[in-house]
Amino acid sequence: MRTFRDAKAMAKSLRTALAQKNLELSHSECLELIANQFGYDDWNILSARIEAEADAGVPRTATGAVAFSDAIPILRIFDVEKAMEFYRDFLGFALDWEHRYGDNFPLYAQMSRAGIRLHLSEHHGDASPGSTVFVWMRGIKAFHEELLGRHYRYNRPGLEDAGWDAWVMEVNDPFGNKLRFSEPYADDDPRA
Template identity: 70%
Template sequence: MRSFTDAKAMARSLRSALGDKKLELSHGECLDIVARQFGLDNWNVLAAKIDAADGGKPAEATSDGIRLIEAIPILRIFDVAKAKEFYVDFLGFTIDWEHRFGDNFPLYAQVSRAGLKLHLSEHHGDAIPGSTVFVWMRGIAEYHRELTAKNYRYYRPGLEDAPWDARVMEVGDPFGNKLRFSEPNKADDPRA
């Protein structure tokens, strides 16, 4: 009997079974379906639950009391509609929250997918356009298929072999920022 910690395997099985019936869903869509089967809103909520069950506690503090929790890149955006079209509609991220200091103020928001969090900001000085975020991941071929199947008119990423013994897919947002997704070739590689 499978439990919620087997969600990725369940999503792969679901996608395969649907594919046999000529029903094509992305891996991300199947993860969301599995999450809903466990009574949760989406994959991000289930992923957090899995992480907690796997002992996903923060690293211990060093002897001097310093403990670094997580890094969340801030990416500069200039158009909220284009940012949502790219990060939500194309890349499949979820908007976690949005903040403005008042009416007609710049947006500051968090988007996430499968454990990765990004902050998007219209605020001058928060980030410099043209930044690159490097993301270790698993399932890059599935993610590549999902993105290319969307036939997004502004971007069709490639999937290439990288000199660091990995596969890489780079996408550029409408504001000059790049997300470089990379998966090590070896399943037991500790980088991802």
């Protein structure tokens, strides 16, 4: 499976596939599209991340080598309008991309905010309702105030002492899924 490190090869493949359908895009345009699919505003940002990881000694995948990238939770949804009201309008996530296999097919989409990506799916085989996603973060008090300031009538989360030397704020989406945001008390705590 390809990762963001394969962006140039992916752009080349995309350009070739589009050309076969008589759609001409430049290599640069394809790089921009690939960057957007990975949740970045443009190719320059994605390119900088690739270089930063190479400079930091992050191992590249080789035959027989094990390397992981980001884990992206898939959350089951049943109503696109309610999902956008919750994830976009209440939590402040951006819709990065969406996919459907055709008209009147289930939605599969990526939402992101400040380094976290979530996949939302209407397809019954992708995820079970009632999942919990745990997210380490920084700035939880500001995030909590932001959410309360939106006056979302279906959710007014509290901010609590988690009992593991951290703050915790849990929000429930309209489909029974939980997002549990947590921030360690200590600024130098490596968990976040």
